[in-house]
Amino acid sequence: MNLDTFLLMRHEIGLTIIVLLLLLADIFMEDKKKVNTVAVALFAIYTAIGFVPMDSGELFGGMFSTTPLIVAFKNILNVGVLLILMISVSWVNKKMLPINKVSEYYVLMVSSLLGMFFMISAGNFLMLYIGLELATLPVAALASYDMFNRKSSEAGIKLILSAALSSGILLFGISITYAITGSMYFDIIAGNMGLSYLGILGMVMVFAGIAFKVSLVPFHFWTADVYEGAPTPVTSFLSVISKGAAVFVLMILLFKVFPDMKGIWINLLYGLSILTMFVGNLFALRQTNLQRFMAFSSIAQAGFILLGFLSVDELAVSSIVYFIAIYILSNIVVFGAIQAVGLASGKYEMDDYTGLYRTNPKISIVLMLGLFSLAGIPPIAGFFGKFFLYSAAASQGYYMLVFIAVVNVTISLYYYLKVIRASWLRKSDDSIPYFESDSFLKAGVLIATVGLLILGVASPYYEYIYSLSNIFN
Amino acid sequence: MDILSLFVIVPVLTVIALMFTKGQNNYRVVTAIGSGVQLIMAFNLLYQFLAIREAGNTDTMVFMQDYMWFKSMNIHYAIGVDGISVLMIMLTSIIVLAGTFISWKVDDLAKEFFIFLIILAAGVYGFFISIDLFTMFVFYEIAVIPMYLLIGLWGSGPREYSAMKLTLMLMGASALLLVAIFGLYFNSNVDGGALTFNIFEISQVNIPVEAQKLFFPLAFIGFAVIGALFPFHTWSPDGHASAPTAVSMLHAGVLMKLGGYGVFRIAMFLMPEGAHYWSEFFMILAVIGVAYGAIAAVSQTDLKYINAYSSVSHLGMVLLALLMMNEVAWRGAMLQSLSHGFITSLFFALIGIVYGRTHTRDIAKMGGLMTIMPIIGTLYVIAGMANLGLPGFSGFAAEMNIFVGAFQHPDMFHRIITIIAVSAIVTTAVYMLRLVGKIMMGPVMEEYKHLPAITWYEKAGTFVLVLFSMLIGIFPFFWSDIIDEAIKPFIQGILSV
Numbered sequence: 001m002n003l004d005t006f007l008l009m010r011h012e013i014g015l016t017i018i019v020l021l022l023l024l025a026d027i028f029m030e031d032k033k034k035v036n037t038v039a040v041a042l043f044a045i046y047t048a049i050g051f052v053p054m055d056s057g058e059l060f061g062g063m064f065s066t067t068p069l070i071v072a073f074k075n076i077l078n079v080g081v082l083l084i085l086m087i088s089v090s091w092v093n094k095k096m097l098p099i100n101k102v103s104e105y106y107v108l109m110v111s112s113l114l115g116m117f118f119m120i121s122a123g124n125f126l127m128l129y130i131g132l133e134l135a136t137l138p139v140a141a142l143a144s145y146d147m148f149n150r151k152s153s154e155a156g157i158k159l160i161l162s163a164a165l166s167s168g169i170l171l172f173g174i175s176i177t178y179a180i181t182g183s184m185y186f187d188i189i190a191g192n193m194g195l196s197y198l199g200i201l202g203m204v205m206v207f208a209g210i211a212f213k214v215s216l217v218p219f220h221f222w223t224a225d226v227y228e229g230a231p232t233p234v235t236s237f238l239s240v241i242s243k244g245a246a247v248f249v250l251m252i253l254l255f256k257v258f259p260d261m262k263g264i265w266i267n268l269l270y271g272l273s274i275l276t277m278f279v280g281n282l283f284a285l286r287q288t289n290l291q292r293f294m295a296f297s298s299i300a301q302a303g304f305i306l307l308g309f310l311s312v313d314e315l316a317v318s319s320i321v322y323f324i325a326i327y328i329l330s331n332i333v334v335f336g337a338i339q340a341v342g343l344a345s346g347k348y349e350m351d352d353y354t355g356l357y358r359t360n361p362k363i364s365i366v367l368m369l370g371l372f373s374l375a376g377i378p379p380i381a382g383f384f385g386k387f388f389l390y391s392a393a394a395s396q397g398y399y400m401l402v403f404i405a406v407v408n409v410t411i412s413l414y415y416y417l418k419v420i421r422a423s424w425l426r427k428s429d430d431s432i433p434y435f436e437s438d439s440f441l442k443a444g445v446l447i448a449t450v451g452l453l454i455l456g457v458a459s460p461y462y463e464y465i466y467s468l469s470n471i472f473n
Numbered sequence: 474m475d476i477l478s479l480f481v482i483v484p485v486l487t488v489i490a491l492m493f494t495k496g497q498n499n500y501r502v503v504t505a506i507g508s509g510v511q512l513i514m515a516f517n518l519l520y521q522f523l524a525i526r527e528a529g530n531t532d533t534m535v536f537m538q539d540y541m542w543f544k545s546m547n548i549h550y551a552i553g554v555d556g557i558s559v560l561m562i563m564l565t566s567i568i569v570l571a572g573t574f575i576s577w578k579v580d581d582l583a584k585e586f587f588i589f590l591i592i593l594a595a596g597v598y599g600f601f602i603s604i605d606l607f608t609m610f611v612f613y614e615i616a617v618i619p620m621y622l623l624i625g626l627w628g629s630g631p632r633e634y635s636a637m638k639l640t641l642m643l644m645g646a647s648a649l650l651l652v653a654i655f656g657l658y659f660n661s662n663v664d665g666g667a668l669t670f671n672i673f674e675i676s677q678v679n680i681p682v683e684a685q686k687l688f689f690p691l692a693f694i695g696f697a698v699i700g701a702l703f704p705f706h707t708w709s710p711d712g713h714a715s716a717p718t719a720v721s722m723l724h725a726g727v728l729m730k731l732g733g734y735g736v737f738r739i740a741m742f743l744m745p746e747g748a749h750y751w752s753e754f755f756m757i758l759a760v761i762g763v764a765y766g767a768i769a770a771v772s773q774t775d776l777k778y779i780n781a782y783s784s785v786s787h788l789g790m791v792l793l794a795l796l797m798m799n800e801v802a803w804r805g806a807m808l809q810s811l812s813h814g815f816i817t818s819l820f821f822a823l824i825g826i827v828y829g830r831t832h833t834r835d836i837a838k839m840g841g842l843m844t845i846m847p848i849i850g851t852l853y854v855i856a857g858m859a860n861l862g863l864p865g866f867s868g869f870a871a872e873m874n875i876f877v878g879a880f881q882h883p884d885m886f887h888r889i890i891t892i893i894a895v896s897a898i899v900t901t902a903v904y905m906l907r908l909v910g911k912i913m914m915g916p917v918m919e920e921y922k923h924l925p926a927i928t929w930y931e932k933a934g935t936f937v938l939v940l941f942s943m944l945i946g947i948f949p950f951f952w953s954d955i956i957d958e959a960i961k962p963f964i965q966g967i968l969s970v
Contacts, residue, residue, distance in 0.1 A: 318545070377618050378611040387607075391546060394655035399687075402655060406648030413644055417621060417637060425625040425633055459543045466545040 008057050008066050011074045012121075014046045015114040019107050026103035033097060036089045039106040040440065043085055047078040058123065062185055065123040069468040073248055073321055074117055080241050080328040081113050086444030087336045088233035090343055090437060095146060095231075105145060108138040109237060116245035120252075125174045125184040128249065132170070132213075135245065136163045139238060143230040155229030162212060162222035170209025176202030186257045193260045203258045203265065210253065213246030216272050216306070217279040220299050224283075227295035232342055235291055236335035239298040244324040247305055251320055255312060255471065262312060269306045270401060276303030277408040284415050288350050290338050293415070294331070297374060300412055301327055304389055307405055311392040317469035319388035322462050326373065326385040326455060329448045333370030336445035337363050344435035355431030356423035363437075364423045366449045371416040373452045376409055381456030388462070475538045476518060477552045477602045480562060483510055484595035491588050501577055504587040508570040511594070515566035522559045526958070533673070533962045534604060542607075547669050551605035556959035557807055558601045560952065561727075561734060564814045565601070567937060568726040569594045572719035574934035575822045578829075579627065579717070586627055589619040590719060597727050606654045606670040606739070610647070613735075616728060617643045617699075620712070620720070628715040635708075635715035642708040643699055650695030650735075656688035657743055675743050676966065682746045689747025692740040693755060700732020700792055701785045702755075703762030710769075713781035718825025721777065725784045726818030730810045733791040737806070741795065742963050745970045748798065753886065756796045760890045762789030767900035771907075776824045776834040779908060780817065783860060786897055787813045793894060794875040797887070798967050800960060802878025805871050807956045812867030812945055816859045819938040823853050826931050827912075830924040836908060841917030848927045850913045852935050857905040859942050862898060867945035870953070872898060 007013075018039075025038050056067040085106065096102055115134025122128035140163060144156025178184060180199050181192040193199055208219060215223040227235045254265055280300025287293035305327075308319040340363055341356070342348050357364040373382030386409070390402045455461050487507030494503050518536075525535055534553030542548045554562070572590065579586050596616025603609035617640065625636035654670070661675045662668050669675060698705040709729070713721050741748045766786030773779045787809065794806035826849055827842065828834050843850035859866035879891040945952055 315545070372618070378614050383611070383614070388546075390651065390655065391658075394652075394659055397659070399652055399656060403648070403652045406651055407645070410641055410645040410648055414637070414641055417640065420621075421625065421633060421637070424622060425636070459541075459548075463544055 005057060005059060008055065008059055009064065010054060011050055011071075011078070012114060012117050014049060015110050015117065018042050018046055018110050019114070022103050022107050022110070032100060032102045033093060035102045035106070036092060036440075039103070040082070040085050040089065043078075043082050043110070047075070047082050050075050050078050062123045062187070063127045064118070064121050066121055067468075067471065069317070069321070069465075069471060070121055072465065072468055073120060073324075076321070076325045076328065077113065077116065077241055077244060080244070080332065081109065081237070083329075083332045083336075083444045083448050084233055084237050084241070085109070086440045086447075087236070087332065087339050089440040091231060091233055091339060093438070094343060099147070101145070105142070108142050108145075112136075112138040112142070112237075113241065116241065119249055120245055122249075123186050125177070125186075125189075129167075129171065129174065133167065135242065136160075136167070136213075139234070139242060142234045142237070143226055145234060146231045149229070151229035152231060153229075155226040158222050158229075159226045166209050166212030166219070169205050169212075173202045173205025173207070173209060176205060186252075190257050190259060193258060195260055200261060200264055203261050204268070206253060206258075207250070207265065207268065210246055210250045211272070214243055214250060214302050214305075215299050216302055217276040217299065220276070220279070223299055224292050224295040227298075228289055228292040230291075232291065232335055232339040235294070236332055236339075239294065239335070240328040240331045243298065243302065244328060247302070247320060247324060251309065251317065252471070254309065255317070266310060266312075269309050270398070273303050273306035273401065274404055276300065276306065277405060278303075281408050281411045281415075284412070287415075290348050290350060290353075290419070293350065293419075294334060294338070297412070297415070298331065300408065301374065303408070304386060304405060307393040307398075307401060308389040309392075310398055310401070311395045313395075313472070314466060314469040315388070315392045315395060317471055318462065318466040319385075319392045321469070322465050323385035323389055325465075326381040326452070329451045329455070330370050330373035330382050332448045333366055333445055333452060334374065336441060336448065337367040337370065340435075340437040340441055340445070341432060344437070345432045347432060350419060350422055352432065353419065353422040354426045355428035358427065359431050359434050366445055367423060368420050369449055369452060371419055375413045375416045379453075379457055381452045381454075384456040384462065475536065475552075476514075476521065477536050477538065477554060479514060480511065480598035480602060481595055483507065483514065484591045484598065487591050488588050488595075491584055491591070494584065497580065497583055500583045500587050501573065501579075504573050504591065505570070507591060508566070508573045508594070511598075512566040512570050515563045518554070519559055519563055522554065522556070523955075537604070547667055548607045549605045549671060550608050551671055552602040552608070553604045554602055556955035557734070557737075560807070560811055560955060561601045561730060562598060564730070564811055565594065565597050565727045567941060568722055568814065568818045571818060571822060571934040571938055572722045574930040575722065575825055576717065576719040577928075577930040579719075582626065586623070586717075589623050590723070593619040593623070593723060593728070597723075597731070600731055601734070604672045606657065606672060606675075608670075609735075609739075610651065610654060613650075613731065614644075614647055616731065617647065620716075620724065620728070623720045624712060624716045627717040627720070629717070630715045631711070632715040635711040639708040639712035642705065646695050646698030646705070648695075649691045653688045653692035653695055653740075656684060656691070660684045672739065672743065680744060685744040685747030686750050687747075689740060689744040689751050690755075692744065693736055693748075693751065696732045696735030696740060697755070697792055698732070700729055700736065701762065701766075701788045702732070702792055703758050703765055703785070703789065706762060706766070706785045709785055710778050710781035713784070713821070714775060714777040718821060718828075721821040721825070722818035725781070725821060726814040729784065729788055730814060733788065733795060733806060733810050736792065736795055737803070737963065741798070742966060745967045748796075748967065749970055752796045752798065756793060756887075756890055759789050759793040759796060760893050762786065763793060763894045763897045764900075767897040767904070771900060771904045774836050776827070776836060776908075776912075777821070779836075779904060780820050780824060783901065783904070784813070784817055786901065787817070787860075790872070790875060790894060793890070794878060797875075797879050797882065798964075799878050799881055800957070800964050801874055801881065803960050803964060804953050804956050805874030805876075805878055807960070808867065808871035808874055808945065808949070808953060811952065812859075812871045812942065815938050815942040815945070816856060816866070816868060819852070819856045819935060819942065820860065822931075822935050822938065823849060823856055826927065826935075827853075831921060836911050839912040839918070839921070840915040841913075842921065842924075843913040844917055845921055845924050846926065848932070852939060853913060854909055855939055857909045859946070861902045861905045865943070865946045867942045867949075870946060870949035874953070
C-alpha cells in the first residue's frame with residue numbers, strides 16, 4: 001500500500017482530520033462561538049475536496065472498496081451533512097453555547113458520518129459491522145444532546161436500545177452466513193451462498209438488522225419517539241443521512257451479497273414496501289407535532305424507496321441513489337423550517353403554524369416547496385425521484401404495487417397539505433411573529449431549496465448517477 | 474426560441490416579474506400585460522397554423538420540437554400542436570385574460586393570487602402543447618396543484634374542505650393516469666423498438682390487447698375525473714362553489730377541458746381496442762352524468778352550484794360524444810369543449826359580478842336585477858341562452874353535431890343513451906329559464922336598488938367571452954374545419970379496429 005492507494009480513503013481521512021482539528025479547536029479557541037464557523041468552514045472545504053475525481057479500487061485486502069458510485073454517494077451525504085451543520089449552528093449557539101458543549105456536537109456528527117462511510121465502502125461484514133457501530137453510537141449521544149430536555153434523554157435511550165437489538169440481530173445474521181460460506185468477504189459469500197433455509201434465515205436477519213436503520217415497518221417502533229425527542233438538527237440527520245446510508249448498504253447487500261436469494265427478498269421487499277407505506281402514511285395523518293409527523297412521513301418515504309429495489313438493474317441503483325439525494329434536500333428544507341420556527345418561538349405543533357405565511361412569508365414558501373417535494377409534486381425534484389422509483393417497479397410489471405404507491409402518495413398529500421393549510425390558508429391573531437434566522441440557517445435552507453428546484457428538471461444530474469450505476473459485474 | 478415553448482416561458486417570466494413587483498396596482502397590470510401577451514401569441518399561433526395549413530402542410534402535428542430530457546429513460550420534452558390544441562390554447566389565453574380582468578379587485582395577497590393563477594395557466598398551456606406522455610403528466614400536475622391554494626386561500630364558504638377534496642380527487646386521478654402511462658411505456662417496445670413516451674411513436678406500436686383492456690380504464694378515468702365523469706364529479710360542484718370567480722372561470726373553462734382532451738389524445742388514440750372494449754360501460758357513466766348533472770342543477774338554489782352541475786352535464790356530453798367514436802360526434806365533442814369553455818366562464822364571471830354586488834348567490838333572495846343592472850342582466854340572459862343551446866351560439870353547433878353523430882349508431886343501446894342525453898338538454902332549458910326568470914325578471918327588490926353599475930374591467934372580461942361564443946355560433950364551419958382536419962388521423966385509428 002502506497003500513498004496513492006491510501007488516498008482512496010480520501011473521504012474517511014478528511015473526516016478524521018476534521019474530528020481531530022475540532023478537538024484541538026475546542027482546546028485552543030477562547031471564543032467557543034467561533035468553533036461553529038470553524039466546523040462549518042472545515043466541512044465545506046472538505047466537501048469541496050470530495051468532488052475532485054478519484055480512482056476506484058480496494059484497500060486492506062478487499063475490506064474497503066470504492067467505486068465512482070460510492071464516491072458520488074459519499075459526496076451526496078457530505079452535502080447533506082454540510083447543510084445540516086449549517087442549520088444546526090443557530091441551535092448550537094442558543095442551546096449549547098451556554099453549557100459549553102459546542103465542539104462535541106460537531107465531533108459526534110462527523111464521527112457518525114465517518115462510520116457510515118466505512119459501512120458504505122465495506123467489502124467485508126466485519127468492516128460493515130464496525131462502520132455501523134461507529135455510525136450509531138454518536139447518533140445516540142446526539143439524540144440525547146439536549147440534556148435539560150427529558151424527551152431528548154428518552155430519545156437517546158430508545159435509540160441506543162433499539163440499535164443494540166438491531167446490531168444483535170445483524171450479528172446473528174452475519175454469523176449464519178459465515179457458518180454457510182466460511183467467509184466474511186462479500187465476494188466469497190456471494191459466490192457460495194446458494195439457496196438454503198439456513199441461508200434465508202441469515203439473509204433475513206441481516207436484512208432486519210439494516211431495516212432497523214431504514215425504519216421499515218415492522219422495525220420502525222423507535223422512530224417516532226426518537227425523532228420527536230431528539231433536537232431538530234439531529235432528527236434531520238437521522239432521517240436523511242442515517243437512513244440514506246442504510247438504504248445504500250441494504251442495496252449493496254441485497255444486490256451483491258445475496259443475489260442467489262433474489263426470488264425471496266423481492267417478495268420480502270414487495271410486502272414490506274406496502275406495509276411501510278401504509279403504516280407510515282396512515283399514522284402520519286393524525287400527528288400534530290411536526291417532528292413526529294416528519295417521523296412517520298420518513299417511514300412512508302422508506303416504503304417508496306423499496307419500490308426502486310424491485311428491478312435489480314441500473315435503473316434500480318440510479319433511482320434509489322437519486323431519490324435519496326433528493327429526499328435529503330427535501331427533508332433538510334422542511335427540518336430547516338421547523339428548526340427556524342422552533343428556535344424563534346419554541347413551537348413545534350402544527351396548529352402553531354396557523355397564519356405563518358402572513359407573518360413569515362419566506363419560511364412558509366420554502367416549507368411549502370419542501371413538503372411538495374416530499375409529496376412528489378412536479379416540477380419540484382421530489383416528483384422526479386418518485387417517478388424513477390415507480391419506473392423501476394413498473395419495469396418488472398409490478399403495476400399493482402405502483403398503483404398502491406400512488407394511492408399512498410395521495411394519502412400523503414393530505415397530511416402534507418395540512419401543514420400548508422395551517423400556514424397558508426388560515427389566519428390567526430396569535431400566529432408566530434416575524435423573526436430573523438441567522439445567516440447560516442438561511443443559507444443552508446436556501447441552498448437546499450434551490451437544489452430542489454433545479455435537480456429535478458436538470459436531467460444531467462440523474463443521467464450522471466445513472467452512468468455510474470452499473471454495480472453488477 | 475420556438476413558438477410553442479413561449480407559451481410556457483411567458484407565464485414563467487410573468488411569475489418572475491410578479492415576484493419582483495411591488496404595489497397593489499402593479500400586480501394586476503403586470504398580470505394583464507403577461508396574459509395580454511399570451512393572447513397575442515395564441516392568435517399569432519392560430520394565424521401561423523392556418524398559414525402553414527394553407528401552404529399544404531398536412532402533418533398531424535406542426536411546429537414540432539423535440540429535446541432529449543432524460544436519456545436513460547428516453548424521456549423527451551416533445552411539443553407540437555394540431556388544430557385542436559391551437560383552439561384550446563386560444564380558449565385558455567382568452568379565459569386567462571378575462572379572469573385577470575375579473576379579479577381586478579382582489580386585494581388580499583393579490584400578488585400571490587396572480588402568481589398562482591399564472592402558474593395554473595402555464596400548466597394548462599404546457600399540457601396542450603405536449604406530445605410526450607411524461608411532459609404532459611408533469612404539466613397536468615402543475616396545473617392542478619395551484620388550485621389548492623387558489624381555492625383554499627381566496628375562496629368562500631367551506632373553502633378548505635372544497636380545496637382539499639378537489640386536490641385529493643384530482644391527484645388520485647393522476648395516480649391512475651400515472652399507472653396507465655407506465656403501462657403504455659413499458660409496452661411500447663413490443664414491436665422491437667425502444668421504450669418511448671412519445672404519443673405518436675406509441676401509436677405506431679400494437680400495444681397488446683390485454684394491456685389495452687387493463688390500462689384503458691385507468692387512463693380514461695384518470696383523465697375523466699377532471700372532466701367530471703360521474704361518479705367522480707363530486708369535487709367539481711364543491712370546488713366551483715368555493716372558488717373565487719377567476720378560478721371558477723379557469724377551472725370550468727379550461728381545466729376541466731384537460732379531461733376530454735386527454736381522453737381523446739391519449740386514452741382512445743393509443744388504446745383503440747381498449748376503447749371499444751370499455752366504451753359501453755363508460756358511456757353509461759357519461760350519460761348518467763349528463764342526466765344527473767341536469768337534474769341536480771334544477772334542484773339547486775345557489776348560482777354557482779347550478780352552474781357547476783350544468784358543467785357536469787355538459788362535460789358529460791363531451792365524454793359521451795368521444796365514446797360514440799365517429800367523426801361527427803368527435804367534432805361535436807371538440808366544439809362542445811370550446812363552447813362550454815366560453816359560456817361557462819362567462820357565466821362564472823357574471824355570477825362573480827352579481828355576487829360582488831348582492832353578496833348572496835341564493836336565487837330565492839334575488840329578483841328584478843335586469844332593471845337595476847341592465848348590462849349585466851343582458852349578458853346573463855345571453856349566457857343562459859347560449860348555455861341551453863340556442864342557435865346562433867356555440868352550444869347549438871356543438872350539441873347538434875354530438876346528437877347527429879350519436880344517431881349514426883343504429884343499435885338500441887346507443888339510441889337509448891342518445892335519447893336520455895337529448896332529454897337532459899331539455900332539462901337545461903328548464904333550469905336556465907327558471908334561473909333567468911327568477912333573478913333577472915320579477916319585482917325589483919328594495920335592498921338592491923342602489924347596486925353599482927358594471928365597471929370597465931368587468932365589461933372587458935365578459936364582452937370578450939360573449940364575442941367568442943357568438944363567433945363559434947355564427948361561423949361554426951370555420952372552427953369545425955380546423956377540428957375536422959385535426960380529428961382525422963385520430964379517428965382512423967379508432968375506426969380501423
